[in-house]
Amino acid sequence: MKTIVFVTVLLTGVVALAQQSTTPAGNAENGKKQFLRAGCWECHGYAGQGGRDGARLADTALSTAQLTRYVRKPTGAMPAYIDKVMTDQELADIWAYLKSMPTPKAAKDIPLLNELKGQ
Amino acid sequence: MAKSRKLSVGRRGFLKRAAAGAAAALAVKPGAALAQPQTAAPARPAAPPPSARQAALETAAPPPRADVYTTDRPGADFMVDVLKSLNFDYIFANPGSSFRGLQESFINYGKNTKPEWITCCHEESSIAMAHGYFKIEGKPILCMAHGTVGLQHASMAIYNAYADRVPVYLVLGNEQEIAFRRSDVEWAHSVQDAAAMVRDYTKWDDSPISLGHFAESAVKAYKVMMTPPYEPIVICANGGLQEEPMPEEDRRTLRIPKLVVPTPPAGDANAVAEAAKILVAAENPVIVAGRVARTPNGITLLVELAETLQAGVLDRKFRMNFPSRHPLFNTGSVATADVVLGLEVPDFWNATHAQTPINRMGMTSRPTTKAGAKLITITAGDLFSRSNYQDFGRYAEVDLAIAADAEATLPGLIEACKKLITPDRRRVMEERGKKLAEEHKRTRDRDFDQAAAGWDASPITTARLSAELYNAVRKEDWSLVSDTTFVSWWPLRLWDFDKHYQFIGGHGAYGIGYGAPAAVGAALANKKYGRISVNIQCDGDLNYAPGVLWTAAHHKIPLLSVMHNNRGYHQERMFLQDMASRAGRGIENTHIGVALNEPNINYATLAKAYGMYSSGPIENPKDLGPALKEALEVVKKGEPALIDVVTQAR
Numbered sequence: 001m002k003t004i005v006f007v008t009v010l011l012t013g014v015v016a017l018a019q020q021s022t023t024p025a026g027n028a029e030n031g032k033k034q035f036l037r038a039g040c041w042e043c044h045g046y047a048g049q050g051g052r053d054g055a056r057l058a059d060t061a062l063s064t065a066q067l068t069r070y071v072r073k074p075t076g077a078m079p080a081y082i083d084k085v086m087t088d089q090e091l092a093d094i095w096a097y098l099k100s101m102p103t104p105k106a107a108k109d110i111p112l113l114n115e116l117k118g119q
Numbered sequence: 120m121a122k123s124r125k126l127s128v129g130r131r132g133f134l135k136r137a138a139a140g141a142a143a144a145l146a147v148k149p150g151a152a153l154a155q156p157q158t159a160a161p162a163r164p165a166a167p168p169p170s171a172r173q174a175a176l177e178t179a180a181p182p183p184r185a186d187v188y189t190t191d192r193p194g195a196d197f198m199v200d201v202l203k204s205l206n207f208d209y210i211f212a213n214p215g216s217s218f219r220g221l222q223e224s225f226i227n228y229g230k231n232t233k234p235e236w237i238t239c240c241h242e243e244s245s246i247a248m249a250h251g252y253f254k255i256e257g258k259p260i261l262c263m264a265h266g267t268v269g270l271q272h273a274s275m276a277i278y279n280a281y282a283d284r285v286p287v288y289l290v291l292g293n294e295q296e297i298a299f300r301r302s303d304v305e306w307a308h309s310v311q312d313a314a315a316m317v318r319d320y321t322k323w324d325d326s327p328i329s330l331g332h333f334a335e336s337a338v339k340a341y342k343v344m345m346t347p348p349y350e351p352i353v354i355c356a357n358g359g360l361q362e363e364p365m366p367e368e369d370r371r372t373l374r375i376p377k378l379v380v381p382t383p384p385a386g387d388a389n390a391v392a393e394a395a396k397i398l399v400a401a402e403n404p405v406i407v408a409g410r411v412a413r414t415p416n417g418i419t420l421l422v423e424l425a426e427t428l429q430a431g432v433l434d435r436k437f438r439m440n441f442p443s444r445h446p447l448f449n450t451g452s453v454a455t456a457d458v459v460l461g462l463e464v465p466d467f468w469n470a471t472h473a474q475t476p477i478n479r480m481g482m483t484s485r486p487t488t489k490a491g492a493k494l495i496t497i498t499a500g501d502l503f504s505r506s507n508y509q510d511f512g513r514y515a516e517v518d519l520a521i522a523a524d525a526e527a528t529l530p531g532l533i534e535a536c537k538k539l540i541t542p543d544r545r546r547v548m549e550e551r552g553k554k555l556a557e558e559h560k561r562t563r564d565r566d567f568d569q570a571a572a573g574w575d576a577s578p579i580t581t582a583r584l585s586a587e588l589y590n591a592v593r594k595e596d597w598s599l600v601s602d603t604t605f606v607s608w609w610p611l612r613l614w615d616f617d618k619h620y621q622f623i624g625g626h627g628a629y630g631i632g633y634g635a636p637a638a639v640g641a642a643l644a645n646k647k648y649g650r651i652s653v654n655i656q657c658d659g660d661l662n663y664a665p666g667v668l669w670t671a672a673h674h675k676i677p678l679l680s681v682m683h684n685n686r687g688y689h690q691e692r693m694f695l696q697d698m699a700s701r702a703g704r705g706i707e708n709t710h711i712g713v714a715l716n717e718p719n720i721n722y723a724t725l726a727k728a729y730g731m732y733s734s735g736p737i738e739n740p741k742d743l744g745p746a747l748k749e750a751l752e753v754v755k756k757g758e759p760a761l762i763d764v765v766t767q768a769r
Binding site: 048049051056058086105107112113116 | 564573576613692704
């Protein structure tokens with residue numbers, strides 16, 4: 001059983017590496033343009049902060065491949081973007097833009113939020 | 120109709136009799152006017168030439184008519200007596216000729232007090248203001264409108280109130296008697312069955328044909344309206360009844376019926392006992408709260424039930440139902456519950472099912488409850504149904520449906536639960552409560568961390584806007600008089616709500632254009648208590664009928680409005696994005712028809728034009744706190760103020 005698990009994990013890692021190696025490198029500057037053009041901001045916010053309708057994207061923990069997979073076949077209510085509408089390269093650019101966004105502050109680092117929370 | 124004409128002739132007969140009394144020179148006897156035409160044209164054989172006297176009679180100026188110019192007691196005065204007996208605080212109306220008689224009687228005979236006339240710039244605003252007022256004060260407002268064009272304007276707001284179970288008392292002016300319609304305008308403003316247009320989404324209506332009929336129907340309408348489920352009603356005020364003198368006999372005999380509002384219907388005792396048995400035995404019950412708290416006591420009762428059972432409360436945000444910082448608030452889940460109790464939830468099916476999301480083709484649905492979970496509903500919605508408009512939602516298959524008002528049923532349910540709780544069950548419940556409290560804390564921590572994201576961004580995040588606004592008012596006696604749906608529910612996630620008047624919930628039927636007037640109406644209700652009313656105002660909503668800003672300025676209604684100016688009808692923009700993606704097309708064009716830019720609308724200038732203090736547009740989040748502080752000072756002095764804030768989409 002342990003062997004099967006080990007092999008599965010190994011194969012998954014190989015596949016992931018293979019996918020990453022075929023993913024184009026991203027250009028953050030163009031990614032910002034695409035982020036605005038594709039309307040990502042509509043649900044995820046201009047700062048990628050997330051909200052009622054979309055997850056937080058700033059400094060995403062997803063890889064480019066994972067982001068691309070999700071955008072092509074989203075699991076929630078997010079619209080699916082096909083390659084004709086948004087290419088892999090454009091998605092890679094968006095990913096680079098998201099990674100370039102500063103890590104959001106924590107609530108504890110914002111005095112007003114601290115005060116409101118502790119009230 | 121036939122009766123109406125007959126009565127109307129009688130009124131004119133009365134008028135002529137009154138004229139006869141006043142103009143003694145004419146000495147017209149009762150009935151003479153009708154008799155004269157029958158005796159004035161005797162049969163004659165041929166046409167002999169007229170005599171000099173006859174010729175003089177035919178060519179001379181006609182004798183003076185029996186004109187009556189005044190009356191000491193128009194019918195509208197009695198109508199005002201009737202409506203005053205119902206104890207309305209205000210009348211919200213845009214003026215209309217079809218109820219001019221009533222308006223005159225209210226402002227002169229009625230001395231413009233209890234109710235006081237509030238000038239509205241649109242009938243949709245009148246009704247939505249009444250909607251907001253009721254949610255704070257728990258008292259209905261008297262609204263007036265033309266039976267035709269006014270009601271057409273008002274209809275969407277009536278539908279919102281209907282779907283939100285809010286009573287509105289609407290009097291429509293209408294001239295039923297054709298002979299009394301003096302111009303093409305009055306013909307265009309008359310209608311055979313005025314209430315027909317809104318009968319699908321009102322609870323009751325009548326078109327009285329006499330003053331006695333008006334008195335009885337007016338009182339009955341109030342009773343019907345205030346029996347849960349609360350709904351709007353319509354009473355038509357015939358023009359002739361308003362404007363003609365009150366008949367002598369009516370003056371002697373008419374009386375105003377006594378109003379008795381029924382006690383709200385509580386659930387059947389056996390059914391309540393059965394519900395208690397199921398709830399107490401449950402390992403993981405959850406309460407879904409819809410429009411539970413009709414009154415402040417509804418919050419107290421819901422807290423007591425939740426604490427008795429140590430059950431999580433999932434609030435649908437239609438009302439202020441439950442304190443937002445209570446450890447059981449928004450805890451538990453329908454998916455893991457073995458018992459789901461729905462209290463006044465109009466969309467219980469939606470609360471317990473999932474459907475194919477908008478980004479996929481086709482439609483399937485599945486229950487989100489686990490197999491074997493028991494479902495219980497208590498709702499007055501089961502006591503009243505209409506078929507045309509579909510706000511009632513899909514049929515929910517439940518195990519126990521109690522057709523009753525939830526708030527009225529809660530005392531019995533709490534008592535029944537307490538009787539059944541053994542020490543063993545109490546231990547289980549206490550353990551459950553601890554876990555739910557931890558869940559509440561985790562959710563709260565997550566919400567505050569989420570609010571921190573994009574804190575310094577411009578456009579300003581709705582989280583930052585909500586936090587800054589709360590910071591400005593939290594030490595005051597505040598009341599949020601707007602919905603939170605379009606700002607990601609941030610206030611409910613960050614603020615400390617624990618009083619009934621601190622939140623008014625949503626539109627009812629999501630008819631946009633409700634927000635601004637509902638806020639003004641709610642702020643008027645808060646005024647006498649000295650509360651600070653705050654309104655997060657969506658830009659698209661304000662553009663439907665911005666004249667309500669003038670109403671707030673004119674009547675000195677203290678209200679702090681903060682624009683959520685995302686420069687568009689954003690919900691629809693997202694829908695267009697969904698549709699374009701479903702069609703495999705790019706979304707470059709989805710701003711068409713939904714964006715409100717080029718030029719950007721300056722709401723600070725708009726508010727100034729209506730005579731209101733304003734500032735903005737504010738784009739830098741650091742400017743928001745100081746702007747709010749300044750505006751709050753204006754509001755504390757009893758005036759409205761508006762701050763235009765350029766915001767993120769949601």
